[in-house]
Amino acid sequence: MDAATSALKRQGISGVSARSIAAEVGANQALVFYHFKTVEGLLAAAALRETGLRLERYRERFAEVRSLRELLTVGQDLHVQERENGNVALMAQFLAGATGYPQLAEVTAEALRLWTVEIEAVLTRLFTGHPLAEFLDLAGLAQAVTAGFVGLELYEGVDPAGAQGAFAALDQLGLLVEVVDGLGPVVSRAVRATVRRQVKSSGAE
Amino acid sequence: MDAATSALKRQGISGVSARSIAAEVGANQALVFYHFKTVEGLLAAAALRETGLRLERYRERFAEVRSLRELLTVGQDLHVQERENGNVALMAQFLAGATGYPQLAEVTAEALRLWTVEIEAVLTRLFTGHPLAEFLDLAGLAQAVTAGFVGLELYEGVDPAGAQGAFAALDQLGLLVEVVDGLGPVVSRAVRATVRRQVKSSGAE
DNA sequence: GTCTATAGCTGGATAGAC
DNA sequence: GTCTATCCAGCTATAGAC
Numbered sequence: 001m002d003a004a005t006s007a008l009k010r011q012g013i014s015g016v017s018a019r020s021i022a023a024e025v026g027a028n029q030a031l032v033f034y035h036f037k038t039v040e041g042l043l044a045a046a047a048l049r050e051t052g053l054r055l056e057r058y059r060e061r062f063a064e065v066r067s068l069r070e071l072l073t074v075g076q077d078l079h080v081q082e083r084e085n086g087n088v089a090l091m092a093q094f095l096a097g098a099t100g101y102p103q104l105a106e107v108t109a110e111a112l113r114l115w116t117v118e119i120e121a122v123l124t125r126l127f128t129g130h131p132l133a134e135f136l137d138l139a140g141l142a143q144a145v146t147a148g149f150v151g152l153e154l155y156e157g158v159d160p161a162g163a164q165g166a167f168a169a170l171d172q173l174g175l176l177v178e179v180v181d182g183l184g185p186v187v188s189r190a191v192r193a194t195v196r197r198q199v200k201s202s203g204a205e
Numbered sequence: 206m207d208a209a210t211s212a213l214k215r216q217g218i219s220g221v222s223a224r225s226i227a228a229e230v231g232a233n234q235a236l237v238f239y240h241f242k243t244v245e246g247l248l249a250a251a252a253l254r255e256t257g258l259r260l261e262r263y264r265e266r267f268a269e270v271r272s273l274r275e276l277l278t279v280g281q282d283l284h285v286q287e288r289e290n291g292n293v294a295l296m297a298q299f300l301a302g303a304t305g306y307p308q309l310a311e312v313t314a315e316a317l318r319l320w321t322v323e324i325e326a327v328l329t330r331l332f333t334g335h336p337l338a339e340f341l342d343l344a345g346l347a348q349a350v351t352a353g354f355v356g357l358e359l360y361e362g363v364d365p366a367g368a369q370g371a372f373a374a375l376d377q378l379g380l381l382v383e384v385v386d387g388l389g390p391v392v393s394r395a396v397r398a399t400v401r402r403q404v405k406s407s408g409a410e
Numbered sequence: 411g412t413c414t415a416t417a418g419c420t421g422g423a424t425a426g427a428c
Numbered sequence: 429g430t431c432t433a434t435c436c437a438g439c440t441a442t443a444g445a446c
Binding site: 013016155162179 | 214215216217218219220297298300301302303304305306310311313314317321337340341342343346349351352353354355356359360362364367368370371372373375377378380381383384385387395396400403
């Protein structure tokens, strides 16, 4: 499975094969079929195992997050580290492989779900007791965060400077939100009242 | 080039070949090499042409956007339409193909840049005269929006319901932002002053 | 469980007829 | 510009020795 992931990182989904994977660890090509039945089966197994490893590694960090900007910081660390390890390219390959490889599509969805659950837990913690909590769909936002992160990862794959710029802009935006958020109870109440009115009239989806 | 994109949509980067592309239009496999030198060359040419077509089609819509939520709406329309046409899967294939196919990486970056420019123009229009305009990095945010959109597209590829949830949550968030934004000059001035102070002390990146 | 060997296929790419 | 024919490399998957 290690060989599968590293072959995928190096050669992409279109270059990977039972042979290239086996060569990665100096093993024999036929073993892939003996153990995993098909190449796709091996890739799927490797994907699930890999996601588990990554999640374990970051669960602690997630638990320590106390603000949106801290979440972004963890995201950035994760981004840098995972990129160095090549796991970003890996995700791209799985997403691409989802077209035409149903088994791969399934495990990729499962992997993203696992990340989303983790993020939703963080968001729930952050917004417990927040005046606007009732107007936010945290499950949906967690999905948006996961999706956005995936997008940033892939964006960096083809335009590193652009991704940097995006992260910086988001950090600045996070700062803004925090400031607005910290304006105090008077503003907070005003916002709350206005939101309630507006939400009613516009019919929040 | 039409054949190239449609083959890519149907079979993914790992399934595409000079033969499968040629078969798509009942042409001969050797023509790929005659006209484009390599398969990768054909894919790159097709990518650029496709991006141009998409952009033309949405430039008008972008020009009519008057708020963040309208931008999201256009994004959602774009999302639905492009997904129906299979252009989402296409983008995933290009991003994945960027690993190991340098020419593909280059044109993919170029395509994303073109979208980002378009979005930055919209953001600039939206935030001209806005009290917080000076604290926002619009170029970076445009990149973040493009990246986020790509992520959502790919997310939907493996988990359609999840992407729906993300879009809904973002819409709700957009509503919130608009409400806060419309609180009037008093709050607006307070935010501005506070932000200025905070930005100075924390040193905005 | 791991190997060799091999069948059968599909791929990129070229030469050359038309 | 489009085709046929072809070379050769690489692929999945299996059979069977060890």
